[in-house]
Amino acid sequence: SEIETAINGKLYYLAIAVTLSLPDICAALECEPSKVWVTEKKYISWCEANLTGKVANVTGEDMYRLRGGVLHTGTLGHPKMRYDRIVFTFPGAPVRSHGQIFEGAHGVRMLGLDVVTFCHGTINTVRAWYDQKGTDPNVMANLPSIVRLRPKGLDAVLVGMPLIA
Numbered sequence: 001s002e003i004e005t006a007i008n009g010k011l012y013y014l015a016i017a018v019t020l021s022l023p024d025i026c027a028a029l030e031c032e033p034s035k036v037w038v039t040e041k042k043y044i045s046w047c048e049a050n051l052t053g054k055v056a057n058v059t060g061e062d063m064y065r066l067r068g069g070v071l072h073t074g075t076l077g078h079p080k081m082r083y084d085r086i087v088f089t090f091p092g093a094p095v096r097s098h099g100q101i102f103e104g105a106h107g108v109r110m111l112g113l114d115v116v117t118f119c120h121g122t123i124n125t126v127r128a129w130y131d132q133k134g135t136d137p138n139v140m141a142n143l144p145s146i147v148r149l150r151p152k153g154l155d156a157v158l159v160g161m162p163l164i165a
Contacts, residue, residue, distance in 0.1 A: 002018065003015050003018050003019055003119055003123060004119075004120075004123070006018065007115070007116055007119055007120075010090075012088065012090050012115045013070075015115060015119050016070060016088060016115060016118070016119065017070050017071060019118065019119045019122045019123070020063065020066060020067040020070055020071065021067070021071070022122055022123070022126050023043050023046045023047050023050075023051070023063060023067075023122075024038050024043055024067070025146065026046055026050070026126060026129055026130075026133075027042040027043055027045070027046040028142065029133075029138065029139045029142045029143060029146070030046070030133065030136065030138055030139060031138060031142065032138055033138060033141040033142055036142060040064055043060070043063070043064050043067070044060035044061050044063075044064050045060065046060070047059075047060030047063045047064070048060035050125050050126075050128075050129050051063065051122065051125055054121055054125055055099065055113070055118060055121060055122075056098065056099025056100075057099050057100075057101055057111055058099070058111070058113070059082075061082075062081060062082060062083070062086075062111075065078035065080055065081040066078070066081070066086055069081075076088070082109075083101070083109050083110060083111045084104075084108045084109050084110060085108065085109075085110045085111075086110065086111045086112075086113060087102075087110055087111070087112050087113070088112075088113050088114070088115040088118070089112060089113070089114050089115065090114070090115045090116065091116060096114050097112030097113070097114060098112065098113055098114035098117045098118070099111070099112075099113065100112045147164065147165065148164070148165075149162065149163075149164055150162065150163045150164070150165050153165075
């Protein structure tokens with residue numbers, strides 16, 4: 001819901017960054033509780049299993065590379081990515097694109113994604129994944145530790161006030 005709030009507030013970079021963290025979170029929830037650690041392989045595998053074909057011209061590896069660029073270097077590209085750059089269009093822009101490959105000047109290959117379609121598509125995929133995997137023993141064991149709004153605080157730590165914990 002916070003991604004949707006960011007989109008509604010036109011905080012598109014924030015929405016993209018958090019959306020790209022969702023496969024990390026889902027892959028972590030699937031881990032054995034004593035071995036929760038998401039690797040490149042786990043992130044890509046989760047994307048390939050759940051997002052393949054839902055975002056045109058984007059593979060699990062593309063998602064991982066995009067995630068690395070956005071979250072670690074503040075860029076929409078990565079030296080190992082199939083595209084020289086990924087660009088996002090947004091509501092109100094003169095042109096909107098989703099899944100379209102552009103050939104720019106000097107042979108630059110760009111993939112255009114619509115920020116709203118990309119974020120909502122990923123959110124919907126995560127919700128469908130949770131509907132299917134929510135009763136998985138690993139998911140159930142890891143879910144209590146996930147960062148989220150806790151309106152009444154956190155038991156045994158700080159109770160009686162809202163926290164993100």
